Amino acid sequence: MSDDEQRGGGAGSAHRADGLLGDLQAADERPVAPRRRADAERNRAQILAAAERLFAEQDPRSVTMDRIAKAAGVGRATLYRSFADPSSVAVALLDEHERRLQGQLVHGPPPLGPGAPPDERLAAFYLAMLDLLERHLPLALGAETGPARFRTGAYGFWRVHVRTLLVDHGVEDPDPLTDIALSPLSPELFQFQRRELGLSVERVGRSLTSFARQLLRSGNAV
Structure with a gap:
């Protein structure tokens, strides 16, 4: 093996290195494609605005992809490129x-x-959460009802938060209690209490405040 080869390949290696450097510089000079074309951004904004109107005007569970596409003035293919179903549109909103x-x-x-x-x-x-449901109940009904509620990223976040509070309090087995603590925040339950029973947000809030204190009574871990 020559001295040049022992030092890293000699002139041939240097030539390859120069070539690689040139390739990297050329790559850096190439224009970077935008994350989403302007027309795609515009279509997405139209879709979300139209869907929010539909969710507010009718039972969110009756909103279909056809209705969203028609209200947004876009084709079905355009809509399906961004969203899989009405629930995913509501989740984005x-x-x-x-x-x-x-x-x-x-x-x-x-x-x-x-x-x-x-x-x-x-x-x-x-x-x-009661304030969020009061202001955005149609969206919550479209995105987080039934089994779908438990698969959303938001529910996962709420679950981690509540579980952490239970652990901090000293609850020995927090996992079952976590979902019990979150159950009063079901959008369907909130709709029933507000629309069917006519309960005020303040009244529901007072009951949940009392429930939180009883659930985590000072000095008594479950």
């Missing part, structure tokens, strides 16, 4: 509202954010 609340749970001031006792944080979470 609801996602932004839920992400704001998620940020408050992680970084906001107590009692909704860190720094308050678990029972106070759970009560604050209930009140914040």
Whole structure:
């Protein structure tokens, strides 16, 4: 083996390195394609705006992809490129509202954010969720009813949050109790209490605040 080869391949290796550097520089100079074309962004905005109107005007569970496409003024193929079904459209609409609340749970001031006792944080979470449901119930009904509710990313986040509060309180077996604690926030239950029973948000909130405190009684782990 020559001295040049022992040092890394000599002139041939240097030539290959220069060639690779040139390829990388050329790649850097290529224009980067935008994440989504302007027309696709426009179509998505039209779809979401039209779907939100439909979810608000009628039973969200009766909204079909055909109706969304027609209301948005786009073809079915265009709609299906972005969304699989009406539920996925509702999830996209609801996602932004839920992400704001998620940020408050992680970084906001107590009692909704860190720094308050678990029972106070759970009560604050209930009140914040009731407010979200009151303002966006049609979307929640379109996205989070029935078994589909448990498969959403938002439910997974709420579950981690509530489970953490239970663990912080000292609950020995928090997993079954976590879903029990989340059950009062079902969109279908909220609709029944508000529309059928005529209960006010304030009245439901007072009951859930009391429920949170009884569930996590000070000094008594379940």
